[in-house]
Every structure is written in structure tokens, then in C-alpha cells.
Amino acid sequence: MSVKFDRFLYGGDYNPDQWLEYPEILSEDIRLMKKAHINTVSLGIFAWAKLEPEDGVYDFDWMEEIIDRLYENGISVNLATPSGARPHWLADKYPEVLRVNEARQRDLFGVRHNHCYTSPVYREKVRSMNQALAKRFDGHPGVILWHISNEYTGECHCPLCQQAFRDWVKERYHTIDEVNRRWNTSFWSHDYQNFDQIESPSPSRGEFSIHGLTLDWRRFVSHQTTDFCRMEVEALREAGAVKPVTTNMFYTNSFVNYYELADAVDVILWDSYPLWHKGPETLTAVNSGMQHDVMRGMKREPFLLMESCPGPTNWVPVSKLKRPGMLETASLQAIAHGSDSVLYFQIRKGRGGFEKLHGAVIDHYGKEDDRVYQECRQVGADLEALSAMNHAKVEASVAVIYDWENRWAIEESAGPRNENMYYREAVEKSWYAFRKQGVNMDVIDMTRTLDPYQVVAAPMVYMFRPGFAGRLREFVNRGGTLIMTYWSGVADENDLCFLGGTPGGLMDVMGLRSTEIDALYEGESNTVKSLDSDAVYSCEHLCQLVDLRTAKTLYVYGEDFYAGTPALTVNRYGEGLAYYVCADAEQAFYDDVYAKILREAGVRRILEQEIPDGVAVSSRQSGDAEYIFVQNYNSTPVAFVPRAEGGRVVFGEAGEEMRPFSTVVIEKNC
Amino acid sequence: MSVKFDRFLYGGDYNPDQWLEYPEILSEDIRLMKKAHINTVSLGIFAWAKLEPEDGVYDFDWMEEIIDRLYENGISVNLATPSGARPHWLADKYPEVLRVNEARQRDLFGVRHNHCYTSPVYREKVRSMNQALAKRFDGHPGVILWHISNEYTGECHCPLCQQAFRDWVKERYHTIDEVNRRWNTSFWSHDYQNFDQIESPSPSRGEFSIHGLTLDWRRFVSHQTTDFCRMEVEALREAGAVKPVTTNMFYTNSFVNYYELADAVDVILWDSYPLWHKGPETLTAVNSGMQHDVMRGMKREPFLLMESCPGPTNWVPVSKLKRPGMLETASLQAIAHGSDSVLYFQIRKGRGGFEKLHGAVIDHYGKEDDRVYQECRQVGADLEALSAMNHAKVEASVAVIYDWENRWAIEESAGPRNENMYYREAVEKSWYAFRKQGVNMDVIDMTRTLDPYQVVAAPMVYMFRPGFAGRLREFVNRGGTLIMTYWSGVADENDLCFLGGTPGGLMDVMGLRSTEIDALYEGESNTVKSLDSDAVYSCEHLCQLVDLRTAKTLYVYGEDFYAGTPALTVNRYGEGLAYYVCADAEQAFYDDVYAKILREAGVRRILEQEIPDGVAVSSRQSGDAEYIFVQNYNSTPVAFVPRAEGGRVVFGEAGEEMRPFSTVVIEKNC
């Protein structure tokens, strides 16, 4: 299923329920929205208390009135199920809906995201609400999408969850002996005698040293959250809803494996809050751009940008204003990477509460002569100008592996650097090195197919999930170019270390055995030196030592007792090549090595030019048109004139230089 | 009521109850006290266990004997009610007297300040104790003052407090709909259905995101503490006590709004522990001096310095010795700012317990040939020399606003800098800029009258408490000079943001609308530049942007996208002037701008000379005499000869230069 709307969605979260005592506000908001080209709002995300003021009593009339008013004005609705925050009466009447923390204390009512995803009562209340909403609103022509709950996250350790976890473990391993074997519980004499003894980890009061348990607990939490989401979707469908469903994700969530949750919804929707103007913009752009590619990679389809902030974000340590042009650039970055929307949190700034100072399209001030409003209006105009590329695809022949379960395993494990393993940073280095060459790229996890790709980077694939090693072998064998790094293939899916040598099962493909890994203190470094040239780069954090078998050495270490031993190797296997990067080298190393690898693998670059630092190039394709996005993230002008043969500039200006925070779009045939 | 004693009080906390097994100690202590000119001690602050060894059984004889002995030796007593630390049997028998923390765990017995101010049992026990003490001791000629409890602080979340909080909320807002409206609870669907659902905030287990709730909880805690204090006073009065009452405050207490507590007592008493010799002394002197002015500003009457430390303070991270002369200088700073006492914690160093290494007049060593004892003796002699100025007033025509509720609101709110908003530092900058010109100054909160003043600085008055905006308008209208800064007038007393533009309700007075506020990371800075001269100053942390209406620009920003926009403005309104400082500029900016403002406003300076850095000038008046204090806080000599026309030096030496840590007092007619 590919979810396509008739235009780029533009708008954001809207909470007229917080303004019911100001009847003039709704009219004024609609006027301001239309003027700003807003065509879509998300409604009802935190409206449960207003939708069901007491148990079983629904009040939907006010919502319908608002949807009607919006629809009459050409504004569509992304309608939320309100399970993201339950009403007070629900927690009072059914305390089981509140979470229990790892110290085994039940939460009080408050904040949000503190409801148990296992609780039968909570599931039943949500199911009934969703069915009622579906019956009333799915048929409304103004409703175009169901926004399931809000930013699912967190975990619960209540007795209901403990039992569900036991059941999940039993379903997975069948016998307690198998659990003991898979979790290696005999270490520290933790052998289980029966399933009833299994409890979730508890750093403050109990167990946290069995990595097999901690890892499976994180899997269970993700599973249970996804199961809750599926229940919400089923409730809508059972009540006859036919509109597509989605749920909003956020990049740093460590509780839910989004590649798993992705399968429960029709289209990916996510919330993006990059810290622009903190440090070099270009690095923020890397982080933000990779996030877009993660989200798109889940389904290899266009996605939706749900929440983004038109002004300063109020809950970060320092709320910087967005410099002029930054909002437009950030919004178009989403489009460039495959989004079919630009949506904000939020349309109108709330008067009180935790996010009352969060940027919004309409300020407390409430009038048009406001810088942020004017910039939002410009973005609305841009999206209308770019409407031809709505739902265009991003075609990538390069992929980087980024895997939630691998991240959990690296985080939970003890050693070689408990301070920081820099997993995400390692992925970003590979991502950025590819991007600098102007190629599109998918970010995928270990469960996804490698068939579409010519080149795959697999940084720090510590844990080989089932089937992954086989897919890598096959990928190289049929002619692909694989780049694997240090700290790969150490453990299986239960975090049990491979015996007999690593990377486990792939020593022949890589042509080497990784032996020891040296961890460096912060501030320490080593170097890696080319054997063919005088290139030297620094490296830090982790240095893997290897014993060569069939691989050939390209770089060696420059210092310490392993000076002269391999730091970058390549091995021919089948029709393909397998590179092994031994150390956490600086970005420039990746840039230079990956450029060469892409060239040798014959990967097509979007532009044939050298791309200056801080300028990003990406593209979307629709029919026989390719839309090439060129963005300058530097806060200074850059001398660069993008040239694509047969292309024409359809957005922005391609003059002698690119202005700071500016975008040029070129359309050409492909 | 103005509380005046017949001499400066000199002495401090004394705990002979800890030395009952050493009968020779009391005699020796009295001998040493008399030799050091000590005339007052505070007794019984932590003596409850000795005063009421079992429930309802009082033993006051030992106390009377001590009071008699002291009185015979010319030493007066500040007699404490012992509610600052309850006896063990009380907690055992009535567990409700122990506090419950925000995580809803009841404290065990221990430390101090962990009794519930709501508990009827605790109140009853304290009431009975106070009445018994009043009956026995109020008539004793040696008792001159009641010291109510000790450093009231902290909060309790027990069921009794929850109910009291609900009652307080109901009394304030009457209906639950009004609570929902004032607290904007519909954000995140937190609407209350009834008052029983209201609970105190709990960062670890429950609610902390409703700013209206967290703010009102802090108000309730302050109210309940003040109410407890009033109950203690009433108990004394009901038993016939006629001596004045006080309670000791400390500057950094965030649990009690001292401007509220001030109204419950007859005279302000406070505990001062500045960190002398940490960084430049002059900055410590600023902090310390402002604290004195805060305390005096509450009643605009002379106050009492209760606890100060003769030697090193033991509970700070690093216990530095006071350099020779520092004790005298710090003690006279209190006098200079309006204190009628210098009192220490404590007279004799305890043998064991948490403060056994805290500085005291009499060391464990116990003899006179001790540096600290000798310095204390000098201070005693100084106070006798200065006795003519006992109860002289500090007359100020300048005020700075520093408001507890505003501080809470700034702290609780999210954004624009969650790291640190630097509210207190902003107040200090204004205070110091005025002080450098040698003017007396009151520090007052938003509830106090502005009538006495020619110039008022209102730094970061984020929350406009009821009536405050009106008083500012009236103050300017009748000819006053107002200086307001960035981040002012953003929210009302419920932390609901003003709609329609800020500073809320005062855009015409200020002649501008504040639009956006940029937060800077630590280490980032901008500049502010004069339009009339080549003066340039740096600024950091926060930069407010404004839209001018009738105001005139005096300074502009030097950098970033808002370079050239206003950084300091002035607006004529009615008979007065309203300045607006847009950015958190460096001290030198405030110094230069405030000097000019004071000059233009015609504020009288105490000395007409230029005052060197690190030298402080202040004055007290009594009848037609003005006593001018000049203090050198520099650790080096400073070339400065204070000259007041018609004045004569009555203390210290006014030679070619002032010695480090030295004081000169000049008396003249006024």
C-alpha cells in the first residue's frame, strides 16, 4: 500500500479544544491558516477528556463542528485517536492503566505516556473510543488520515506486563532450559527453575546483568507497543474505517524498534526537532537528513513529516530562534528526502502548560506581522510551487545498515567502552561520506532485503540478527560491495559471543579474523595510513586488530604496539568486494575511501560536479522526471552553480553562488 | 511596629544543653563572652528533647537557671520555640508529624526540617510547648525576643497536606472549571473533573508539566509555612507573651516567599553565610550586600543579622579560613545595610554532629589565645563604639524588584533557557550598578508600594502579579524612572501567557512590543552598541527583539540577523521615563547606563566622589545625623579618602588609602 494525497500536506497540530472559551479564535485561525497556504491539521491528539468527559459518555459534536468548519475552508484533517494521554477519571477508576516503573512503583496520574500497553481495561477503553471515532468521522470528507495515538514510547513493569513478558518468553523459547541456555544464566548462578521466576530488569532494585534478558525485555516492550498499535488500528477497521492509518515516530526513541512498528501502519509519519544553530549547521543537517532516510527506509516509500517547529523549541536546553531562511531550508530538506508533507507542532501557541513557549505558526500575539508567521507563509507558497513532485520516489542504490536491536545490544553490553561506543556516530559517518558524493541512500535495518543495492555499509554490526550474515554473504557473492567496520559479528541474537572467531560466520567473506579490540580514552588517538599514498588520518575510541587470511591491506595503523598492522582491508569474494574498516577513523577518511569505492562500484551520482562542503544534493523521481534538490546549509554564501545536463531550474535561483540556507530544485528527464 | 533594642545585639546561638555534663563550661563561657562584649545569646533552638523529655512532661528548670546566670552577667536571651527539630518520641508516637516526599514516601526520623506543617498533632504539640514557654519565660527580664522555630523550609506531600492543598485551591478558585481554565489543563487532556483529583506535583512519579499547578503548589507551601508560623506566634500571644517575635530566614530558600512570611513577625532576622575568599571578594560583597537589602526591604525597617560564621563554615564544599579583618568587615557590612545586630552561629563549637567543625567564637580548644576569638572580641568592641547608630534607618530613593513568585515562575517554566535563566544574576547586576554610584537601595517584591522611589529597576519581571503592571504605569506616569528588562510581562499570575503582545498591558508605557527572544548557548555572545557614542558591550544568554512604537532607540545589537535592531530604548510616558534593556548585557553596560539614569533622575548620591572598584558606600540616618559607611572589600589597599562635607570620621581611619577589609564611618548632619 502506498499512501498518496492529492497535494503536499501543509499545516500541523491544532488544538481548538483549548480555545473553546474564545469563540473568535477559530475564525481568526482559519483566516490566518488559509493565508499561509495551510491545507491540513491534526486534531484531537490530547482531546480524550473533552471527547469522553465521563466513562462511556462521548461528546463528539464540538469536534464535528470544527472538522466541518475546516473542511468548508479547504483544510483537511488528520484525526487522532486520543490514547496518548488518558483522562483523569480513567486513571482514578482503573488504576491498572497507570504504569509501574522499573523500581516497581506505580506512577501517579500526570504528564503523558504513562499508560500500560498491556492493561486489558486500557485496551478496551481505547478500542471503544476508536470505534466510536471511526463510525462518526471516517466517512467525513475532511478526514484524510488516522493519526494513531502520539509518540508511543516507554515501558511498564506492572504485574500484567510481567505476565505478558513471561508468556512472550515462553512463546519464543518453549522450555526454561532453553531460556537458561540462550541467556547464559549460569553466569552468577542465575539459572531459572521455572518461567514464573522471570522478571523484567530493574537497575535500581534487581537484575540488570543478564544481557540476554535485558535485550529480550527491550524486544518485548517494542513488541507490546506495536501490538497495542495494531489493536488500535483493528478497532478502527472493525468499525468500518477505510482511511489510511499512521502513527508519529521520533528518531531517538529507544523503546520501540520502528522497523517493527512500521509494519503496523500504512504510511510513516515522524516528528523532527533538529538543533539548528547549535554548532555547525552542516552537521545538524547530516543528523537531520539521516533521520529522514531512516524513516523513508522503513517502507522505501514517501513518508510524512508530522511535527516540526516553526520557531524555537522550548523544551531543549537552549531555545534558539531560527535564523531567516532556516525554516524553509529545513522544510525542503524533508521534501528532498522523500516527505509528502511539512507539518508543524503547532498551529497556535497554547496559553499555558509545558509547551506554552514552543514555536507555533500563530503566536500568542495573534497577528500577521510576525516574522515566524511570515516564514511559514513562505513555506506554504513553496510547497504549492513544488506540487508536481508530490509522491515522487527516492531511488537509492546505496544503503547503510542502522539497526535498533543492534543498538540495544551495544548499549546493554559491558565493554569495550562503557562511556560511549559511538554507534550512531559511526552510522552517520558512513551516511555522510556517501551523501557528500551526491547519491541517494536508504537507511535500513538487518531484516531488510539487500537486493536493490550496489553498495552497502554495515558499521558496527555487533550483533548478527538471524539471516543477516547469510544475506551479506549472498550480497557480496552476487557482486555487491560491502563495507563492514570494527566491532562487527561479535554476538548472536541473544548476545552470546560467537565461538571460533569473528566476524561470526563471515571470516571467509571478509578474508580475516578480528582478534582484539583496543579502546582509547577520550582525547587519545592513533592514525591510519595508506599503503598507496601518503594519506594519513586520525582515529579514536576503538581500534580493532585483525589477522589477515585472504584479504589485502590498504591502510595500516601508524602508532602504538599494533603500528603497521591492518587498518583497512579488502577481500574479493565471489563476484563482489568486502572492505573492513578497523578503526573509528575521522570523517575525512570515510569521505576519501567511500568516494573511491563508489567510483569503482560504478554508482551513479546525481550531479557529476564536485560538491562543496555543506551543500547537499538529493533527488526524487516521478514518471520520467527527476527532481534534483541542491541545498546550501552553510550560514555563508557558497560559490556553486549546480548543473544537470538537460535540467532546468524549477525552484530557487542558480546564480554564481548559493545564498545561505537556500534551495535550488532542478527538473530533468531520467 | 518597629522593634528597637537598647543596644546593638552581639552574640549568637548558644547550646549549653549540649554541655550539661561539663559544669565548668558554662562559667568559662560566660567569662569569655563578657570579655568579647557579647550581650545576647539565642537559646533552645534544638532543645525540645531536653525541654519535654516525654510527651507532656516539661522540664524548664535547667533553662531558667541558664537564663538567670546569663542575665546576672548582662547577657540577654533570644529564646527559641523548639519546633525546628522534634524529639524522637514525638515521631514514634505520632508518625503523621513526619513528612512525605514528592515520591510519596514518608521520611524516617532524622536530620531536621522534616515535620509536616499541616499535621494537627504537630501543631498541637508545638502550640502547647510555646504556651508553656511563654508562661514561664516571657516575663523574665533577660528574655528580649522570641525566636520562632528555625529556618522554616521544605515541603510535605502527605495526605493531610494534599487535602489542605485542595482546600486552598478551592478557596482560591471556587469551581473546578475555573481551576481548569486558570491552569490550562486541557493541554495534554489533564482536565480535572473534581477537586479530589488534585494532587501535588511529583517529578519522579506523576505530574510536573502543568505550570499553573506547580506554581500554585509552591504558593501553597509558602502559605502553609507562614500559617504555621502564625500559629506559633498566636500560641505565644494567647499565653500572654508581649515580647517581640521573629523567625530566622536565609536568602536562597525557594520554599517560602519571605515577603509573605515577613508579615507574620515583628522584626526580620536572617542567617548569612557568604563565601568570602571564593573568587573576587567584591563580588561576594555584592551578593551579601544585596541579601541585606532584600531582608531590610521586606519591612523597610532595621533588621537583625542572626546567624553568621566567625570562622570557616563547615558544610560548604571548601571551608576557607576568614582572612584577618574579614570578620569585622562582613559584620559591619550588615550594620551598614541596616542591621541592629551581629549574631553568630555559634558561641561554642559542639563536640560532635554535623556542625562540629563549624566556626564558633569559642573553639574546642577553649582558650583565649585563639585568632578567631580575638577577632570576635574586636567586633564586639566595634559595635560598642558605633552604638549611637543603633536603630538608625536606611533611606532609599531607588528600588530593585526581586520577587519570589516570579522566581518560581521563571524556574518552573520551560524555555527559553532550561539550563539557566540567570534571574538572580540579572537582579544583582542592577543592584550593583546602583550601588557603585553610592546610593541606598531597597530590594522589594511586586506587592510593595513604589511611592517612596525616584528610580525603579524591574529586571526580568516575567510574571506580572496582580496590580503590579498598574503600579508601574502609575509610577512612570507620576514622574518616576522605570528600567525594565527582557523577559518581562510574559505571563499572568497563573503563568498563562498574555495574548495580544508583551509586556502584557504595558506596551504603551514602554513604547514597544517585545516580539521574539533569542537564547544563546553558554559561550556564545552578541554585542550592544551605543548610537550616541562608540560604547560597545557584550551580552549573552538572552536577546529580546522588539518592535518599536513610540520608544526611542539608544543602543542596538551589533551582530547576528538582528544586528542594528534596538538593544536599549527609552520612552516618555506621562511625567516619567521608561527604559527597556533588551539583552543580558555585561555589568559595565549597566554601570554606565544606570549612572547616567541616576544623574538624569537627580538621585542624591551619598558621597559626591567617584568611588573606586570594590569600595562600598552606604548610610543610615537617625534624627538629623547621617552615618556614612565606606568599606574596602579589596584584598589590597586602595587610594581613596572619603570626603563628606561637614562630616567627621567616627570609626576607622581616613588616611591616604584604605587598608584591605577596612571600614570608615563618617557622621554628618542631614
Place this chain on the structure above:
Amino acid sequence: MSVKFDRFLYGGDYNPDQWLEYPEILSEDIRLMKKAHINTVSLGIFAWAKLEPEDGVYDFDWMEEIIDRLYENGISVNLATPSGARPHWLADKYPEVLRVNEARQRDLFGVRHNHCYTSPVYREKVRSMNQALAKRFDGHPGVILWHISNEYTGECHCPLCQQAFRDWVKERYHTIDEVNRRWNTSFWSHDYQNFDQIESPSPSRGEFSIHGLTLDWRRFVSHQTTDFCRMEVEALREAGAVKPVTTNMFYTNSFVNYYELADAVDVILWDSYPLWHKGPETLTAVNSGMQHDVMRGMKREPFLLMESCPGPTNWVPVSKLKRPGMLETASLQAIAHGSDSVLYFQIRKGRGGFEKLHGAVIDHYGKEDDRVYQECRQVGADLEALSAMNHAKVEASVAVIYDWENRWAIEESAGPRNENMYYREAVEKSWYAFRKQGVNMDVIDMTRTLDPYQVVAAPMVYMFRPGFAGRLREFVNRGGTLIMTYWSGVADENDLCFLGGTPGGLMDVMGLRSTEIDALYEGESNTVKSLDSDAVYSCEHLCQLVDLRTAKTLYVYGEDFYAGTPALTVNRYGEGLAYYVCADAEQAFYDDVYAKILREAGVRRILEQEIPDGVAVSSRQSGDAEYIFVQNYNSTPVAFVPRAEGGRVVFGEAGEEMRPFSTVVIEKNC
């Protein structure tokens, strides 16, 4: 009792119980062990769940089979009692065996070291297990030592422990009045009315301000742990065991006073994990060397090195590889300081769990061509080469005082530096200054005899434990040289400050009274200057001021208001000399002053040469042979040829220079 084995023990922890499903592993492990000269393994440390799979049902056959197999292959066994981690069924059936933390929450099952040492049930289960093990295995010729439990540590606040603590307090002080007096509870009115009110300290919920209580609680915890250990030993003995017993200690344990625990076992055994390659190796060597001397000092007998790590340690922040030679050097350091063993954690790396990445003799890889295995094999060969010196004694005529209870008292007290008092560092400075002169040294606590020594350093002996001051007086009187430092003799064993002057009771011996102590902020410093030469050294953290009586000044302070007052003094008392170091001076001061003191005291140096930086010299004696160890801890070669008259090199090479991380052993007659 002096425990001697027939050879240096070489080997380590071995957990074949974790590999029962891999039958080929045991054979391969034995083959690899023999090849590496391994002769001893520790078995069963975490094997309780396998030894007693259900309550009362023992399964020892598998263990016997392993012991047999090892014995047949010449490998002895250090057999553990398994109380270090209890099985799941035990916690399920008897929840009282789980600890309660200071916040009064009972732990869940998990990790290790969370069993209550007071619980009668736990004691009974351990007793039965130990008796069964003793009956079955004590007679086995392969079993040579009982390894009692594992790294006893931690504390429990359960009701059973509270009652045991009350009983312990009552036993110690008899009456509640005496408790109140000793703990000075009248401070803050904390007087106890009866013993039932006594509760352990609780920083998060209750009492932590009575230093007498907190100190006695730490004593009780140590007592209770030692009592548990004695119970374990008795169980073995009652069942007829005759083999020696030991328990493994670790240096940084703050819960157990190891000088107390030492008396419960036959031989000292300890676990050493120095952070080699973090900062200068030489400082790590100091820390590590002093730890060895602490362990040996407890019994003044050879000790055993139990756990050490052949490769990187996985639970430290950064797991560095050991550089080539480091393992050998560190292993021989233990031998040089009096160890009769080199044992590792562990022989074979586990597949999963918290320490799966911890260094081991046999890697997951499992084969011989592994750098770590090869280095282990070398160490095995070294120990065989050095076998003649097995059980040789270290003879010391110098001692440094390092006292657990003093450490607790300094940590618990408030002031003069709550940031860090640097007690351990002060001891290390004295230790290192002596070591640089190449003298052997014991590290002992305040309870040990001073009879064997010519020179004793007593750094920061804040708390004078009973009898200690008398022993110091006697030591000096009979001709010894004492070096005492700042912050000594301040409080008695209940942390009550001495009255009448300090160091309490020793002012005549030291010839001075210490008056005030100045604490310096981090980054601040002062200097100390010689009166005889132009030597100047910096000092920091703490500067004691003194009033001289009979002592003579050798150094004075260079700065601040106490410039020119004494910084180092010496006093003649009886036949001896008493030095007093006033300030926390830099290492070079100690080096120079101690060199002179040793020379004047006529202490014999092991080598008569000047010893270069980073080279360590120590010796062991057996019969009339002295074995002199010279080790280079520098990562660079050092020009040094050790020469001992009449000696011959029996290990290593004494060429022109010493290689990095190399050892030379010289044998000579003594």
C-alpha cells in the same frame, strides 16, 4: 598460621559448569592450561544453582568429576563456598535473604551480593552447603584451599539487621545515656529515649547527620560481614575440614574493614584490577604496589593474588588492551611485594552475561595463536623459573598507617573539604616517597603494633582509635622516627572532637598545637619553603596552621596571611623524633624530606644506587637469600644497571638499560 603451598599458584577462576553442554571444552581447556603452566584453578564460586538445584538436594557429582580430571592433570583446586550468589529458588522461598536498601526497599532477585548477612535462613542454608562441601571435598587431594564466598561487600537495612545493629550498639555502650553521650545526639535534639529508636542511617529518607551513628553503622556492617565469614569457616571446620581458608578482598571496598576480616581467615587473598595505560604507568604502579603492601600488611605474611585480568577489563569505562609485557610486569609486581600466586579472572571467557567481554586466558576464539594466551604462557614459565622464592618474606623497617575506620570518619565528617579530603592520596604520597628510596614497607592500620619499625608515617590520622596515641608516643619515646601530617588527632573513636588542643593527647610529642586549618579550592595553591636551603614546593587542598611549643621549624609557608608560619616541624621526644607536615605538599616535597629522614634514621636501602623515576625496587627474603626485584614501569627504556654487592641476576637481563615493562631479579645473601 602461615599458609605455604609447594609452588607458586598459577591459574585462576574456572567455570566449567557454564560449558557442560560442550563436552569437548573441558579437555581442550586442560590441554591449554597445562601448556600455559597453569597449576591451580578456583572452582564453584557462582555454582550454587548447579550444586543445589532445589532446596536441600545437592548434586556434587559433576564437581567431583571435574576436580578429578584436573587433579589427574596436575591442577589443584581452590574450592569456593558458593554464597556469593544465591539460587533463584532460595530467594523465592525465603524472601528475607534479599537485602533491603537504605531507602528501606527490599531488593528483587538479581545481580550478586544482595543477600542479607544477618538472615538466619541464609546463614543456615550456607552452613548446610558448606558442611556438605567440606565432607565431600576437603579430603580430596586436589583441593588445597577453601575460597570463602566472593568479594564480601555491601550492607542491608532489613528489620533483622536493624535489630542486630541495636544489639551491637547495646553490647558496645550498655545504656542509652551512654549512646547519647558518645554520639552527641543532643545536637539537633536527636536524643534517644530507648534502644528501639535506633535505626541505621538513611541519606534518602532519614538520618545521616549524626557522625557517631554513621560511623558505628559502618563498624557494624563490617562486623556483621566478618561474623558471616567466621560462620562460613566454622561450618567447614565443624564438618571436619582441615585445609586452609581464605576469602577474596578488593582494595576499594568501603563496607568491610579488611584489617578486621583478615583475622577471620588463614591467608590473605585479593583481587587486583589496576588501570594500566591510563595516565603515567608509574602512577598506576604506585597505586597497585601500595595495594599489595596493604594486603600483605594485614598479616605481615605472604599473600595470594586471586583475581587479575590477563587482557582488558570489561567493566571499567574504557577497556584498554594490555601492551606487550604489561601482564608479565604486573604479575611479577605481585610476586615482588610478597604474593605466592598469580591467579586470573578467568581461565575461559564466558559466552554471555555481564563479563562476557572480560579478558581471559582462553578467548571465545579458543585457540593458541592468541596474543593474550601466549603472554599468559610466558608468565607461567616465569613463575616456574622463580620457584625458589615461593613463600619468601618481605622484611620492612618502615610503615605507613592506612586505616579503614579513619577513612570512614574522614569521609563522613563535614568539613573542611566536602569535595575531597584526598586521604588515600596522602597515604600514597608517603608510600611513594619511601618506595623511591628502595625500602620495603608495610601498610598497617592503627590497631597494629609499631614494634618492628624504625620509621612510621601517619598521614591524616584524623581519628585516634583507642590506644593509637599511646603507641605513637611509646614508639617515639623508644627512638622511632614518626612523621605525622595535617588533620591528625582531631577526634576520638566516636568522632567527638578533642577538647583542649590537638593533636589530641600528643601535643607534647609533636611539640606543637595545631590551631586552624585552611581549605583551598581546586586550582588554588600555596608554597612551602625550606629554612635551610632554597627549596620551594607547592601545596594545595589543606594548610594546617600550628602554634609551636618545643618543636623546631624546618619549612614555612610562602604565601597568604600565614606566610612565614611553620609548614614542616620536628620535635625531639624521648629517644626519637616527631615530624609534623602541615600541608598537602606536592610529591617532590615528600620525596626530598623522606629521603633525608630515612638517611638520618639509618634505614637500610635495598640497593645503594640512586633509582631512576618509574623503576621500583623491592625484595623478599628466604633463609639467608634475599631476592631483589627491579622493575621498569616506564613505557620507554631506562639507563639503569642494578648492582647489589655479591648478587647475581637470576631473572631477566641486567644490560646497559632496562627495557619498558621489564623485570630483573637479583639473588644475594643477606
